[in-house]
Every structure is written in structure tokens, then in C-alpha cells.
Amino acid sequence: MLLAWPIVVKFKVSYAIGVAEPTSIMVETFGTEKVPSEQLTLLVREFFDLRPYGLIQMLDLLHPIYKETAAYGHFGREHFPWEKTDKAQLLRDAAGLK
Numbered sequence: 177m178l179l180a181w182p183i184v185v186k187f188k189v190s191y192a193i194g195v196a197e198p199t200s201i202m203v204e205t206f207g208t209e210k211v212p213s214e215q216l217t218l219l220v221r222e223f224f225d226l227r228p229y230g231l232i233q234m235l236d237l238l239h240p241i242y243k244e245t246a247a248y249g250h251f252g253r254e255h256f257p258w259e260k261t262d263k264a265q266l267l268r269d270a271a272g273l274k
């Protein structure tokens with residue numbers, strides 16, 4: 177089961193200069209969520225390291241791939257790290273979904 181269906185999700189993350197942790201995380205599902213948006217926000221905080229260093233590690237940003245992403249777009253190409261769904265089952269379990 178998905179956390180939201182159809183998959184229409186907008187994430188808003190804000191930062192303050194000199195503060196590693198995001199100052200705000202908001203998950204908007206436009207009424208498609210299977211669990212409350214507040215719970216989705218807590219799950220994002222729990223399972224994703226959104227500090228700058230965490231994003232660098234998670235998305236492997238120390239190895240630039242400008243040429244590869246310059247053609248054919250950034251999304252829908254499974255070999256890019258941001259397309260991984262390796263945390264999907266963990267999120268479903270934590271949300272209490274089957």
C-alpha cells in the first residue's frame with residue numbers, strides 16, 4: 177500500500193544559515209494521503225537525513241553527474257540516487273500500512 181495515492185506529494189523544507197537541521201519540513205498530499213500529513217512529516221524527519229551533509233551522502237553529490245543529467249532530464253531514470261525507493265517498505269511499516 178502506498179502512503180498516498182495517486183502519488184501527488186509536495187515537500188517543503190526550509191533552512192536557516194548556520195543551522196544544520198531543517199527549520200521546517202512540510203509534506204502536502206492534496207488530500208491523497210493514507211496516513212495524516214503530520215505523521216508523514218514525522219516519518220520524513222525520522223527516515224531521511226535532511227541536513228546538508230546527509231543530502232550530500234544520500235544523493236552522492238560529491239561525484240557530480242552534470243553531463244549525465246543534462247540530457248533526457250533528471251527524473252524517471254532509475255540509476256540516479258534520488259529515484260531509489262529503498263526506504264519505501266520501512267516507511268510503510270512505520271506508518272502501519274501493509
